Amino acid sequence: MTPTTSYDLVVIGSGPAGQKAAIQGAKAGKRVALIEQTREVGGACVYHGTIPSKTLRETALKMVHFLHATDVFDFRMRDDLKIASLMTRLDTVVRAHGKFMKEQITRNGIDRFHGRAQFLSDREIQVRGLGGNTTTLTAPVSVIATGSRPRVPDHIPIDHEHILDSDSILSLVYFPKSLTVLGGGVIASEYASIFSLLGVQVTMVDTADRPLKFLDPELTDQFCRAFEKTGGHYRGQQKVQHAQWDGFSKVTTLLESGETLESEKMLVALGRVANIEHLNIQAAGLTPTPRGLISVNDQCQTTVPHIYAVGDVIGPPSLASCSMEQGRRAVCHALGLNPGDAPEHIPMGIFTIPEMSSVGLSEQEAIEKYGGDALVGRAHFHEIARGQISGMTNGLLKMVADAKGGKLLGVHIVGEGATELIHIGQMGLLHHIDIDRFVDNIFNFPTLAEAYRIAALDIAKQRKK
Amino acid sequence: MTVVSTIPTEESETETFRTHIVERLQQKELDLPLLPVVANQVLLLSGDPNADSSKLSALIQQDQALAGQILRIANSAACAPRSPIVSLQQAIAWLGMNMLASLAFSVSVQSGVFKVKGYEKEVRTLWHQALATGLYGKEIARRNRHNVENAFLCGILHTIGKPLLIHLILQARGDSPAQPSWAVMDTLIQESHILAGTKLAEAWQLPQPVQEAIRFYPDEAYHQANSPTKGAMITCLADHLATSIVDPSSLDEEALRALPVVQDLNFYPEDMDALLELKDSIQQSVEAFLV
Numbered sequence: 098m099t100p101t102t103s104y105d106l107v108v109i110g111s112g113p114a115g116q117k118a119a120i121q122g123a124k125a126g127k128r129v130a131l132i133e134q135t136r137e138v139g140g141a142c143v144y145h146g147t148i149p150s151k152t153l154r155e156t157a158l159k160m161v162h163f164l165h166a167t168d169v170f171d172f173r174m175r176d177d178l179k180i181a182s183l184m185t186r187l188d189t190v191v192r193a194h195g196k197f198m199k200e201q202i203t204r205n206g207i208d209r210f211h212g213r214a215q216f217l218s219d220r221e222i223q224v225r226g227l228g229g230n231t232t233t234l235t236a237p238v239s240v241i242a243t244g245s246r247p248r249v250p251d252h253i254p255i256d257h258e259h260i261l262d263s264d265s266i267l268s269l270v271y272f273p274k275s276l277t278v279l280g281g282g283v284i285a286s287e288y289a290s291i292f293s294l295l296g297v298q299v300t301m302v303d304t305a306d307r308p309l310k311f312l313d314p315e316l317t318d319q320f321c322r323a324f325e326k327t328g329g330h331y332r333g334q335q336k337v338q339h340a341q342w343d344g345f346s347k348v349t350t351l352l353e354s355g356e357t358l359e360s361e362k363m364l365v366a367l368g369r370v371a372n373i374e375h376l377n378i379q380a381a382g383l384t385p386t387p388r389g390l391i392s393v394n395d396q397c398q399t400t401v402p403h404i405y406a407v408g409d410v411i412g413p414p415s416l417a418s419c420s421m422e423q424g425r426r427a428v429c430h431a432l433g434l435n436p437g438d439a440p441e442h443i444p445m446g447i448f449t450i451p452e453m454s455s456v457g458l459s460e461q462e463a464i465e466k467y468g469g470d471a472l473v474g475r476a477h478f479h480e481i482a483r484g485q486i487s488g489m490t491n492g493l494l495k496m497v498a499d500a501k502g503g504k505l506l507g508v509h510i511v512g513e514g515a516t517e518l519i520h521i522g523q524m525g526l527l528h529h530i531d532i533d534r535f536v537d538n539i540f541n542f543p544t545l546a547e548a549y550r551i552a553a554l555d556i557a558k559q560r561k562k
Numbered sequence: 563m564t565v566v567s568t569i570p571t572e573e574s575e576t577e578t579f580r581t582h583i584v585e586r587l588q589q590k591e592l593d594l595p596l597l598p599v600v601a602n603q604v605l606l607l608s609g610d611p612n613a614d615s616s617k618l619s620a621l622i623q624q625d626q627a628l629a630g631q632i633l634r635i636a637n638s639a640a641c642a643p644r645s646p647i648v649s650l651q652q653a654i655a656w657l658g659m660n661m662l663a664s665l666a667f668s669v670s671v672q673s674g675v676f677k678v679k680g681y682e683k684e685v686r687t688l689w690h691q692a693l694a695t696g697l698y699g700k701e702i703a704r705r706n707r708h709n710v711e712n713a714f715l716c717g718i719l720h721t722i723g724k725p726l727l728i729h730l731i732l733q734a735r736g737d738s739p740a741q742p743s744w745a746v747m748d749t750l751i752q753e754s755h756i757l758a759g760t761k762l763a764e765a766w767q768l769p770q771p772v773q774e775a776i777r778f779y780p781d782e783a784y785h786q787a788n789s790p791t792k793g794a795m796i797t798c799l800a801d802h803l804a805t806s807i808v809d810p811s812s813l814d815e816e817a818l819r820a821l822p823v824v825q826d827l828n829f830y831p832e833d834m835d836a837l838l839e840l841k842d843s844i845q846q847s848v849e850a851f852l853v
Contacts, residue, residue, distance in 0.1 A: 134828075135828055136826075136828050213830065225830075227824070227825045227828065227829070227830055228819075228820075229831050256704070256710075257703075257707060258700075258704070264707045268708050268709040268710075268791070269709065270709050270711070270712055270791060
């Protein structure tokens with residue numbers, strides 16, 4: 098007979114969203130169970146996504162810094178450079194992260210279950226272990242945080258050997274000579290720029306006329322220029338009819354235009370799908386959306402009020418930072434705790450090379466929301482002493498203000514350090530800081546933060562007298 | 563009068579060979595067979611970012627026997643050509659660069675190291691097992707998103723110490739016409755093949771993940787491996803699955819599912835179902851690869 102254990106809260110999935118949900122429950126003094134289908138905690142973010150790709154990115158950037166200093170160091174890239182040697186820090190980083198999370202879960206008295214979860218009813222969840230053994234957990238509240246995985250398009254046979262997805266791309270042990278990247282979103286752009294920088298001939302193919310369409314065009318223009326400078330090509334407004342390994346030496350991609358592209362490997366990054374197939378959500382009274390997601394309200398409550406869903410399973414923005422907050426807030430709501438003010442201005446960080454980050458309204462959104470013209474101030478990194486000193490001249494900080502040039506509405510940055518630099522703008526937006534405050538105050542010199550002052554001055558001089 | 567038998571008992575014979583093997587493996591300058599020239603060149607070519615199919619084609623054409631084997635394999639049912647393969651160029655085009663490199667490597671190793679007079683049947687079984695391990699390794703790697711090419715190489719070479727030991731034993735026998743029984747051979751192979759394989763892998767300068775898989779693939783050892791490609795762990799399960807093909811009576815499906823490595827790879831019953839379903843296609847591919 099299957100043993101049954103009662104909990105106050107059951108969380109399914111231990112990625113950023115699930116982990117924060119479980120910890121919030123435990124901090125509130127509740128008895129919490131956390132179910133994870135893999136051996137380690139942390140989810141795809143740690144093992145296939147954010148952490149490994151950012152480690153690769155960091156190493157690639159270090160190499161670029163060396164290359165920039167070739168007049169000082171006698172440095173050239175080895176011909177037999179392997180990804181594995183670039184990822185030397187990966188194991189250490191991943192292990193340290195996993196250990197930290199495990200300790201945090203244990204310290205908070207959360208019970209971990211290793212297995213696949215499936216709903217038996219809206220308050221009963223069965224955990225099936227690797228050996229097929231089962232345990233049933235019951236709880237008045239549950240949180241679904243099972244994350245997502247790469248989408249497999251019907252017309253592209255991903256074999257993880259020649260045609261890879263964003264999980265298997267990091268299993269490569271050598272750099273291919275050429276790589277076709279299908280997709281123009283965050284994952285596609287991040288990997289395309291990293292591999293291009295490392296000397297792989299990269300071609301991005303997407304239906305949109307530019308990559309990362311949701312970002313300010315000035316940012317993506319700069320990204321595209323940097324990408325092309327490293328030898329990359331963006332083929333926009335192209336549909337792929339089919340792609341396949343030719344069984345010989347290359348992957349051929351037939352575009353609907355009739356053109357054929359050839360490359361040694363292919364990365365397919367055409368979105369992600371929610372991991373709900375093992376959950377049997379129908380038994381809990383839930384139905385997936387036509388896009389295979391779980392629909393929720395502002396509190397992350399599903400149509401069954403005591404079942405919450407957070408993170409990638411509910412769809413965009415699918416950012417680890419937002420997922421963590423969703424997990425925390427969902428459990429606060431379930432337990433009747435005050436979660437604090439809802440986050441107003443969530444920054445978006447894209448770890449391309451160069452980085453891009455954005456918070457608040459874009460120029461177009463500001464015009465649509467407030468009518469009239471929005472004032473835009475720009476600071477190019479080549480105008481900033483720190484940019485010159487560090488060789489980070491390829492960057493732009495763009496501040497968006499209302500038509501009077503007084504109220505800050507958004508900040509958009511492209512360039513190294515963008516994902517850190519954005520937080521000044523975020524704090525400015527949260528505390529309704531006027532544009533003039535950026536002019537009147539003193540920033541450390543020489544730093545990239547000086548760009549805020551330059552952009553604010555640019556707005557100030559555009560004001561109508 | 564006491565009669566002293568001069569016919570060695572199986573035990574004493576084993577002990578003599580054991581002593582010889584231990585002495586030889588402890589020698590600094592171990593006289594190991596060279597990695598067959600073509601296999602070595604294929605290995606170099608695989609790691610060369612500037613390599614292309616024409617170089618591989620030229621390499622194969624230098625070796626008549628290898629070219630013949632490639633043609634035979636390209637025409638086999640496992641490769642399912644649309645029309646008969648009549649030329650090497652056609653075979654290359656049909657099989658593909660990677661498949662061809664794998665074939666050239668395995669055929670070359672098989673013809674070199676895995677060729678021992680008097681033990682053809684047994685050595686063929688060893689090679690059968692190695693190939694099946696390589697092919698299963700690819701499928702395991704595919705499922706858990708590890709490197710597929712590396713898993714194949716680890717699989718086909720993980721027991722490379724076995725044929726080496728046979729060579730060493732035959733050397734120890736010297737000019738004696740009597741061949742040691744396979745039981746004697748097998749005992750010694752089981753005892754020392756990992757050490758022998760490790761020595762050979764070092765001498766051949768095989769890639770580090772492959773050396774690690776040879777050393778640490780057994781159940782009790784794969785935890786010691788630290789290559790991110792997880793070649794040792796993958797090869798461990800692949801070796802068990804291959805054993806179930808080569809010697810179906812040794813390991814039934816239930817025993818396979820209960821192996822600790824299955825859980826360590828985080829394989830659920832449905833993952834194992836998928837792997838076990840590949841049995842026939844892997845068997846077919848192995849038959850095609852066998853010289």
